[in-house]
Amino acid sequence: MQLHIPFSEIPEQGMHVAIIDQSLLPEELLGKAGPVNAALQLTKKSEGRIEVQGTLQVEFRLSCDRCLAGYDYALDAKMQLIVELPENERHWRLQEIELTGSDLDTLQVIEPVVDLEDILRQQIYLGLPAKQLCRENCLGLCSHCGYNLNEGQCGCHGGKLASSPFAVLASYKKQK
Numbered sequence: 349m350q351l352h353i354p355f356s357e358i359p360e361q362g363m364h365v366a367i368i369d370q371s372l373l374p375e376e377l378l379g380k381a382g383p384v385n386a387a388l389q390l391t392k393k394s395e396g397r398i399e400v401q402g403t404l405q406v407e408f409r410l411s412c413d414r415c416l417a418g419y420d421y422a423l424d425a426k427m428q429l430i431v432e433l434p435e436n437e438r439h440w441r442l443q444e445i446e447l448t449g450s451d452l453d454t455l456q457v458i459e460p461v462v463d464l465e466d467i468l469r470q471q472i473y474l475g476l477p478a479k480q481l482c483r484e485n486c487l488g489l490c491s492h493c494g495y496n497l498n499e500g501q502c503g504c505h506g507g508k509l510a511s512s513p514f515a516v517l518a519s520y521k522k523q524k
């Protein structure tokens with residue numbers, strides 16, 4: 349699959365790129381995700397300025413930061429960004445001053461090539477939650493016995509009772 353697209357190969361009417369590919373996942377995410385599914389439209393805004401917009405979908409199998417359990421996470425993102433050559437930007441800003449306030453993400457490139465591999469990897473990282481939780485109110489693991497508290501209360505009562513001699517007695521009785 350051609351994922352490095354020279355600006356010169358993008359026709360005036362634009363270009364549609366459909367990608368279903370696993371190999372462009374960042375190495376550390378391989379094995380945690382299904383194929384990357386992207387439908388992108390590349391539009392030539394000017395000779396050195398390409399707009400990339402479309403959708404990106406990836407199914408992930410993540411593990412919860414709190415309880416370590418595996419859970420499914422579906423990344424489903426809209427993307428819109430500009431890829432441009434730096435010297436072109438200066439012209440652009442002078443000519444189209446009203447657009448400088450645009451909040452479109454801009455990716456500056458040295459060569460006139462749209463590197464979709466790089467762009468999609470970036471978008472995948474942006475689309476992943478910073479804190480990976482199986483559920484918003486995940487209770488996590490007991491810090492004393494490691495029991496998954498989402499599955500109920502552990503036997504050690506968070507270690508609070510365990511430090512008192514009565515607790516030792518209590519657990520002794522329980523075992524009997």
Ligand SMILES: [Zn+2]
Nearest residue numbers: 412415482486
């Ligand atoms: Zn969890």
Ligand SMILES: [Zn+2]
Nearest residue numbers: 490493502504
């Ligand atoms: Zn416990």
